[in-house]
Amino acid sequence: MHILDELQKRDLIQQTTDDEGLRKHLEENVVTLYCGFDPTADSLHIGHLLPILMLKRFQKAGHRPIALIGGGTGMIGDPSGRSTERSLNSAEVVKGYSDSIAQQLAKIIEFDKGENSAVARNNHEWLSSITLIEFLRDIGKHFSVNYMLAKDSVESRLENGISFTEFSYMIMQSIDFEKLYKEENCTLQIGGSDQWGNITAGKEYIRRRNSQENGEEAEVFGLTVPLITKSDGTKFGKTAGGAVWLDPEKTTPYEFYQFWINTDDRDVIRFMKYFTFLDLGEIEELEKELETAPEKRIPHKRLAEEMTKLIHGEEALQQAQKITEALFSGELNSLNADEIEQGFKDVPSVTIEDKELSLVDLLVNAKISSSKRQAREDIKNGAIYINGERNQELTYQMSEADRIEDRFTIIRRGKKKYFLIRYQ
Incomplete structure (x- = not known):
């Protein structure tokens, strides 16, 4: 099945710049494509998964993906899909984020697969060396302000205001596309639907700078994936x-x-x-x-x-x-301490210094029961479980046997109320 047919059957294509042209291009070539990931945190989240997996799908179909880390663009901030200006991070922070994201991408996309091995690039490599005069004279002259203002990512911000910094982001992403086109023969950029304006701007920039003397235009394409929404109206991820x-x-x-x-x-x-x-x-x-x-x-x-x-x-x-x-x-004794750390990350927890407390005192000290009287009633009524085992012994003394790897005890009160006891 053609990769585009597969993507369409999965409802993964929002827009393409030229569906028929891209289809033919993919049939006739091992296509190099890229997607950019700006380091706005020290980890990617599942909101990034769709474009990452699109790179992987193209790779599985025999094409060559580039994972572009936005070490340069990440210092500016993409206005797409935002109503307010991003906070700017320091160069050191952005570099740390970039390194972490590169490691995560390497676990998903294959960087050792022969002809279509993935490539990792960082746009800080070229964006950081462009001078102001070069940016304005040699690059900026190819972008009409009217053209940029008409893009959704910019137009949607005009009422609340957009800085020249974020306004210039479109140009920086266009530089990326052209750089990868020249150095890596990259002819396809993919991204989320909010990237459509940036992608088409890059395509137009490549056309302006790289059209042949014989009148033939540089052949590059763009493709976006849909914005993911959940049926209940909450935000995906x-x-x-x-x-x-x-x-x-x-x-x-x-x-x-x-x-x-x-x-x-x-x-x-x-x-x-x-x-x-x-x-x-x-x-x-x-x-x-x-x-x-x-x-x-x-x-x-x-x-x-x-x-x-x-x-x-x-x-x-x-x-x-x-x-x-x-x-x-409810068979919690099968879990080790690390598994308990994962499974009970969000339940109420308390740190206890005295490991030899009575069960009654433990329930009160950990605020599981409101008083010693209530604690005794809870124990007597069979409402208290230690590591999944019901305990109805009013004089029960906590011991090493109740501590999982000497780190945790799990107390359950009633059917669903869990409490994690941590030991120093």
Whole structure:
């Protein structure tokens, strides 16, 4: 199947600059394409996944992706999709962010795959060396202010104001496209739908600077992916705890797995098409499973498995599944301390210095029960569980056996209220 047909069946194409021309170009060439990622944080999040996976899809189809780290553009800030000016970071911070993002991209896109091995570039390499006179005289003359003002990314900001700094971002991204066109024979830029104005500006800049003397225009293309929305109206990639990051230190593999497994029924098949590399026929079968047995949540589990394995690996997936099963069954003794750290990251926790407290004192000190009298009632009524095991012994003394790797004890009060006891 042609790569564009595959993308269309997955609803992954928002716009192209020339559908027929791009189709022919992809059929006749090993095409070099790029997508840029500005380092605005020390990790990418799942909002970046669609363009990253688009690079991977093109690579699997035999083409050559470039992951462009925006070490230069990241110091300016893209106005696209924003109503306010970005805060500017120092050069040192942007470099640190850039290094972290490059490492994350290397885990997803293959940089050792022969002819179509991925390439990593950083636009700080060329943007930092352009002089002001060169920028204005040799580059700026190719951009009409009227043309730039008409772009959505700029026009939407005019009412509230846009600085010359962010106004110039379009030119910087155009420089990137032209640089990669010349040095890497890069003829396709991809990005989110909010990048359409920047992409078409780059295409026009290449046309102006690189048209042949015989009248032939430089042949380059642009393609955007759709903006992802959730059926319930909430923003994709956000949870109550904030963004869902690709860095396991910021969003644990268990949390990452849970994000996907909790996908709304109305979104799960669409997200499988967007984010997984499962065959479309298999996705159709999973859609039937959803219709006939929605309570089993088979597509949700498969989506969570595929995404966790893709981003964090098989071992992290198995660990996330183990934590999920332990929490569902209540058999918490099967978890080690690191798994408890992941699974109980967001539950109330308290640090205890005295490891030899009675259970009654522990419940009061950790504010699990409001008083010693209430603690005794909770224990007597069978409402207290230690590491998943019910304990109804009023005189019970906490011991080493109740501490998992001498770091944690998990107390459950009632059916769902968990508390994490940490030991110094």
